[in-house]
Amino acid sequence: MDATPELKLYNTLTREKSVFSPIDPNNVRMYVCGPTVYDFAHIGNARPAIVFDMLFRLLRHVYGEDHVTYARNITDVDDKINARALRDHPGLPLNEAIRAVTEKTEMQYHADVAELGCLEPSFEPRATDNIVEMTEIIEKLIGNGHAYVASGEVLFDTKSMADYGQLSKRPLDEQQAGARIAVDAHKKNPGDFVLWKLSSHNEPGWESPWGRGRPGWHIECSAMSKRYLGDVFDIHGGGLDLIFPHHENEIAQSRCAHGTEVMANVWMHNGFLQVEGRKMSKSEGNFVTIHELLHTDIFGGRSWPGQVLRLAMLMTHYREPIDFTWNKLVEASNTLSKWRRAAELLSTPTEAPVDVQVLKALANDLSTQQAVQRLSTIASSAFASFHERGTISEQKIEEEQQTLVATLVASAKLLGFSLLEKTEIDEAVAAEIDARVKARLELLNAGNFAEADKIRDTLAAEGIQLKDGKDAETGERVTTWEVER
Numbered sequence: 327m328d329a330t331p332e333l334k335l336y337n338t339l340t341r342e343k344s345v346f347s348p349i350d351p352n353n354v355r356m357y358v359c360g361p362t363v364y365d366f367a368h369i370g371n372a373r374p375a376i377v378f379d380m381l382f383r384l385l386r387h388v389y390g391e392d393h394v395t396y397a398r399n400i401t402d403v404d405d406k407i408n409a410r411a412l413r414d415h416p417g418l419p420l421n422e423a424i425r426a427v428t429e430k431t432e433m434q435y436h437a438d439v440a441e442l443g444c445l446e447p448s449f450e451p452r453a454t455d456n457i458v459e460m461t462e463i464i465e466k467l468i469g470n471g472h473a474y475v476a477s478g479e480v481l482f483d484t485k486s487m488a489d490y491g492q493l494s495k496r497p498l499d500e501q502q503a504g505a506r507i508a509v510d511a512h513k514k515n516p517g518d519f520v521l522w523k524l525s526s527h528n529e530p531g532w533e534s535p536w537g538r539g540r541p542g543w544h545i546e547c548s549a550m551s552k553r554y555l556g557d558v559f560d561i562h563g564g565g566l567d568l569i570f571p572h573h574e575n576e577i578a579q580s581r582c583a584h585g586t587e588v589m590a591n592v593w594m595h596n597g598f599l600q601v602e603g604r605k606m607s608k609s610e611g612n613f614v615t616i617h618e619l620l621h622t623d624i625f626g627g628r629s630w631p632g633q634v635l636r637l638a639m640l641m642t643h644y645r646e647p648i649d650f651t652w653n654k655l656v657e658a659s660n661t662l663s664k665w666r667r668a669a670e671l672l673s674t675p676t677e678a679p680v681d682v683q684v685l686k687a688l689a690n691d692l693s694t695q696q697a698v699q700r701l702s703t704i705a706s707s708a709f710a711s712f713h714e715r716g717t718i719s720e721q722k723i724e725e726e727q728q729t730l731v732a733t734l735v736a737s738a739k740l741l742g743f744s745l746l747e748k749t750e751i752d753e754a755v756a757a758e759i760d761a762r763v764k765a766r767l768e769l770l771n772a773g774n775f776a777e778a779d780k781i782r783d784t785l786a787a788e789g790i791q792l793k794d795g796k797d798a799e800t801g802e803r804v805t806t807w808e809v810e811r
């Protein structure tokens with residue numbers, strides 16, 4: 327264990343922040359609901375990926391890299407996937423069409439989150455590889471009176487669980503009085519939810535004791551978390567919108583099947599990424615995909631590096647909403663450049679521990695916004711000691727500065743930023759950029775500023791930043807370039 331201050335986490339289950347105490351410090355276990363793979367992930371979906379990656383990194387730091395297990399599932403059975411498969415691949419047999427959609431989307435998701443600096447989870451199970459595990463839980467629930475078969479569906483009997491609704495604090499009576507849920511005639515109670523439903527011939531299906539069918543969404547996570555993390559585990563996460571009904575129903579299934587007091591000890595939920603006060607979502611149509619933001623100029627006429635989006639997210643506490651704006655990205659980009667410029671002051675690679683204040687902030691319910699501020703303060707101090715050089719003992723300042731920079735680099739790494747690695751770029755691409763930079767210089771020398779600016783802007787949109795300067799000897803204009811990361 328590290329000398330990290332006590333880790334405190336806010337628990338949606340208790341609505342309190344309390345000291346985190348793992349069931350087994352040698353194997354801290356976390357489950358996070360992953361994507362439904364039918365379409366590109368939008369940057370709202372990027373938020374839980376980044377937030378829980380941050381928590382994964384912190385847990386690994388505190389308990390040791392080999393003592394944390396992180397499972398994030400892939401939901402690859404869902405009616406939205408069927409619809410997409412039928413739309414995009416009408417000529418293919420259904421199973422192949424579905425596979426074409428889910429494989430492509432899953433690959434895209436992996437590429438997206440890797441660019442956002444997220445580590446791979448320890449396990450990334452697919453729902454379709456866990457159908458047997460699901461049917462086993464459903465059989466148990468029928469066997470112990472918590473589920474019933476009706477009209478081609480297996481349903482969870484919400485009334486059979488005395489304390490159903492603990493997470494969302496919605497007692498069953500309230501749900502019925504509110505009558506927001508349509509009362510289906512075959513349900514015993516309006517809040518009862520599907521564990522299994524029969525499939526028609528043009529829907530994907532698996533054989534089961536209740537006929538060829540497919541699972542409901544909630545049962546997937548109960549089955550996969552049990553398989554990879556056990557009946558009871560430490561942390562369960564996801565976005566705020568999952569509290570009800572998804573997480574409430576996961577809890578009902580798992581607790582009733584395994585006869586446990588809790589499913590996970592700590593439930594954590596990230597706030598929404600918003601656009602003009604509204605949640606970014608597919609249905610609102612106000613979304614930008616991660617891929618579009620990182621690789622096209624759809625947002626503000628330029629592309630944005632994954633690390634910039636990551637920092638933009640971490641500048642706000644995970645439970646607060648984020649209003650997604652151009653200014654936020656610019657601020658993150660400037661902050662990251664400042665850290666990188668400070669990192670360049672490091673004369674030799676030096677190991678340093680993570681800054682204590684940074685750890686303190688992270689240990690306080692993942693206060694990344696404070697950790698980010700602290701990193702900027704360290705970077706400023708490193709520059710300040712640079713300016714002081716020559717006034718007091720030069721060697722002492724030099725040492726102090728090197729320590730500051732090494733601390734900055736180590737602390738930024740814990741947040742998922744590598745300040746030292748230069749992005750590798752293909753030789754042919756580099757030659758082509760050189761040629762465009764040279765053409766711009768010629769235009770500038772010829773006084774054609776409008777055309778020169780066009781080249782600079784196009785390069786910027788591709789993530790290439792130009793730095794103009796003068797040759798120290800000849801006084802001639804020289805331009806260098808670098809890839810923004």
Ligand code: AMP
Nearest residue numbers: 362370371373374564565597598599606
């Ligand atoms: P979905 O694919 O819609 O099930 O979402 C995958 C994950 O992204 C879930 O944890 C959601 O809670 C989360 N999520 C979806 N939209 C947003 C948003 N606008 N802001 C933050 N998290 C979101």
Ligand code: ZN
Nearest residue numbers: 359547572576
């Ligand atoms: Zn889930």
